[in-house]
Amino acid sequence: xxxxxxxxxxxxxxxxxxxxxxxxxxxxxxxxxxxxxxxxxxxxxxxxxxxxxxxxxxxxxxxxxxxxxxxxxxxxxxxxxxxxxxxxxxxxxxxxxxxxxxxxxxxxxxxxxxxxxxxxxxxxxxxxxxxxxxxxxxxxxxxxxxxxxxxxxxxxxxxx
Amino acid sequence: xxxxxxxxxxxxxxxxxxxxxxxxxxxxxxxxxxxxxxxxxxxxxxxxxxxxxxxxxxxxxxxxxxxxxxxxxxxxxxxxxxxxxxxxxxxxxxxxxxxxxxxxxxxxxxxxxxxxxxxxxxxxxxxxxxxxxxxxxxxxxxxxxxxxxxxxxxxxxxxxxxxxxxxxxxxxxxxxxxxxxxxxxxxxxxxxxxxxxxxxxxxxxxxxxxxxxxxxxxxxxxxxxxxxxxxxxxxxxxxxxxxxxxxxxxxxxxxxxxxxxxxxxxxxxxxxxxxxxxxxxxxxxxxx
Numbered sequence: 001x002x003x004x005x006x007x008x009x010x011x012x013x014x015x016x017x018x019x020x021x022x023x024x025x026x027x028x029x030x031x032x033x034x035x036x037x038x039x040x041x042x043x044x045x046x047x048x049x050x051x052x053x054x055x056x057x058x059x060x061x062x063x064x065x066x067x068x069x070x071x072x073x074x075x076x077x078x079x080x081x082x083x084x085x086x087x088x089x090x091x092x093x094x095x096x097x098x099x100x101x102x103x104x105x106x107x108x109x110x111x112x113x114x115x116x117x118x119x120x121x122x123x124x125x126x127x128x129x130x131x132x133x134x135x136x137x138x139x140x141x142x143x144x145x146x147x148x149x150x151x152x153x154x155x156x157x158x159x160x
Numbered sequence: 161x162x163x164x165x166x167x168x169x170x171x172x173x174x175x176x177x178x179x180x181x182x183x184x185x186x187x188x189x190x191x192x193x194x195x196x197x198x199x200x201x202x203x204x205x206x207x208x209x210x211x212x213x214x215x216x217x218x219x220x221x222x223x224x225x226x227x228x229x230x231x232x233x234x235x236x237x238x239x240x241x242x243x244x245x246x247x248x249x250x251x252x253x254x255x256x257x258x259x260x261x262x263x264x265x266x267x268x269x270x271x272x273x274x275x276x277x278x279x280x281x282x283x284x285x286x287x288x289x290x291x292x293x294x295x296x297x298x299x300x301x302x303x304x305x306x307x308x309x310x311x312x313x314x315x316x317x318x319x320x321x322x323x324x325x326x327x328x329x330x331x332x333x334x335x336x337x338x339x340x341x342x343x344x345x346x347x348x349x350x351x352x353x354x355x356x357x358x359x360x361x362x363x364x365x366x367x368x369x370x371x372x373x374x375x376x377x378x379x380x381x382x383x384x385x386x387x388x389x390x391x392x393x394x395x396x397x398x399x400x401x402x403x404x405x406x407x408x409x410x411x412x413x414x415x416x417x418x419x420x421x422x423x424x425x426x427x428x429x430x431x432x433x434x435x436x437x438x439x440x441x442x443x444x445x446x447x448x
Contacts, residue, residue: 002168021165022169023170024165044204045204049265055270060270061267061268064197064200066213131266133266134265
């Protein structure tokens with residue numbers, strides 16, 4: 001049995017020290033050690049995008065990231081999108097335009113959409129489809145999700 | 161069920177030299193870990209046999225895309241996103257950009273690496289057909305030194321490679337095409353993103369005096385490993401674009417491929433569609 005390792009993770013702007021098994025997944029460290037349960041586990045194979053977080057500003061599937069590789073990197077989860085009570089423009093748009101149905105895919109959708117708008121502030125339909133192509137919505141609420149991303153982009157502010 | 165977490169260990173060496181020394185000490189017991197996009201899937205499914213990993217992700221000398229000696233050299237840790245975003249890759253190797261775009265979706269492309277795509281040795285990987293089409297060489301490193309292997313001789317069978325247990329894939333060298341080139345890449349999957357190929361074909365041809373002066377065709381998902389379609393190439397080499405022997409090339413391709421039935425497609429589907437894709441490629445070549 002391998003000894004636990006100590007890691008410092010920079011999550012949503014704060015340093016967190018954790019002691020975890022060496023091969024622990026970033027997803028589990030976020031959910032179980034840091035109690036940031038907004039990040040979901042869906043397929044566990046990088047297909048569904050429910051576990052999407054930003055790692056150094058890029059979307060990753062946290063179920064496929066050994067936490068040891070996130071040491072020192074900047075991690076943003078869905079909990080890090082709002083500033084206090086103020087939702088990000090994307091979160092607000094998802095609310096207004098019913099971009100969330102059951103909500104399970106929503107944290108991942110929000111992170112992928114945040115990344116998209118940061119890279120491409122005024123995306124076309126095709127660019128949104130490409131940016132969100134790694135996030136599946138089992139409620140199939142894609143039209144509303146597209147509307148939400150367009151609305152947030154029209155507001156002209158990247159989420160974070 | 162996932163693997164039993166306490167059974168697994170990760171070694172994080174301080175340098176590439178230390179990593180190679182560790183691999184040499186007990187060859188075959190440490191599994192290199194880069195982006196994890198293939199390896200972690202197998203772990204999550206509870207089917208990962210290896211239990212000790214060597215984290216390569218922090219080694220700068222395995223990163224980056226450089227132009228040197230008439231070739232682009234890709235560090236093994238080059239991500240699919242870096243392939244998509246590199247101007248020189250767009251300019252010289254459009255098939256590699258298309259391969260990178262066709263792999264998973266953005267979250268996978270941000271993490272998955274070219275070296276990992278090669279060393280994972282999946283017959284269905286999407287960059288190998290393009291690397292075969294461009295005549296790539298793989299640079300392997302160990303404490304014993306470094307050596308280069310032509311990529312079309314690297315895969316020896318299903319998950320079998322010309323790679324010693326103490327060796328790492330360190331870089332990929334791809335010679336810059338010269339003259340009038342033709343580039344073709346086509347992947348057939350269930351959808352454009354996140355699909356694993358049912359079949360995949362990449363080709364590069366150099367055209368001289370209206371004839372096919374040089375041609376390499378790489379195919380994926382139709383053999384135990386990514387392969388060159390040498391029979392089809394032989395039929396086409398030297399032929400004028402105005403009268404390419406399309407039917408003969410499609411027929412010859414049957415001698416190159418050995419597709420199987422699996423969850424993604426039947427052998428028959430793969431055989432028919434790969435030939436159709438070759439036909440599509442040749443119609444584009446004919447109108448160049």
